[in-house]
Structure formats: C-alpha cells, structure tokens
Amino acid sequence: MQRDRASAGLGMVVEVNEPGRAVVSMPIRDDMLNGFDITHGGFVFAVADTAFAIACNDSEALTVSSGADVSFLATSTTGDTLTAVATVKAAAGRSGVYDVEITNQRGEVVAEFRGRSRRSTLPVPTGAR
Secondary structure (H helix, E strand, C coil), X not given: CCCCHHHHHCCXXXXXXXXXXXXXXXXXXXXXXXXXXXXXXXXXXXXXXXXXXXXXCCCCEEEEEEEEEEEECCCCCCCCEEEEXXXXXXXXXXXXXXXXXXXXXXXXXXXXXXXXXXXXXXXXXXXXX
C-alpha cells in the first residue's frame, strides 16, 4: 500500500494487514457514482481487489491476481463507507483462492468477491511491503 497510488487516490485505508487476511475501507464520494447515483461497480471491485492483493502478498515473493469474480448484492452511495475483508480460503503451491466480503457501515453485504492468486518467483520490490 505504501506504493499503491491508485488505492491511496481512492481514499482507501488499510485497517488490518495479517498473513492471509486484510481489511480495507473506502469512503464513497460523489465522483464514484454512476448515472443512477449509486456506486460504480468498478469502485466496489477496486476496494475488494486491494484487500485481496494485501492478503495474498504475505510472503517475500511477489503475488499477483490470476483472475477474480464479483457478485453485486446491494447498492451504496455517497456518504457510505465500504469495508472489504479478504481471507485466504485455499493455497497450494503457487496458487491461492481468496474470498472478500464487502459491507457498508451498517454491516450490510454489498458484494462478494473471489480472487485467484499466483505467486511468482520474483521478490516483492523494496519498499512495497
């Protein structure tokens, strides 16, 4: 997160960073709304993807996404705060599966995200952890 300019620009805050688990929050601003005055799905995906990235980079090896799916279950809008909780579900060799639950400030589930990770043989860049 120290070098993640995209997440910082969206106002994301890392609440928890533990091996295999991360919690990231993001306040929803007016410029994050779509034409229906609800949060654009890309921003919901972004907060989940950031939590996923933190959770799966729990070693010295650079880990990236090999794919992800999201299911949108409820809407959010300006003034809401989304919180993404990412947890490892399975890991074998260089592959992993992570589930991310995205809720609003009332604890209502807004979306569910499943990410698939692939651990590389490259080290995490200096200053990136």
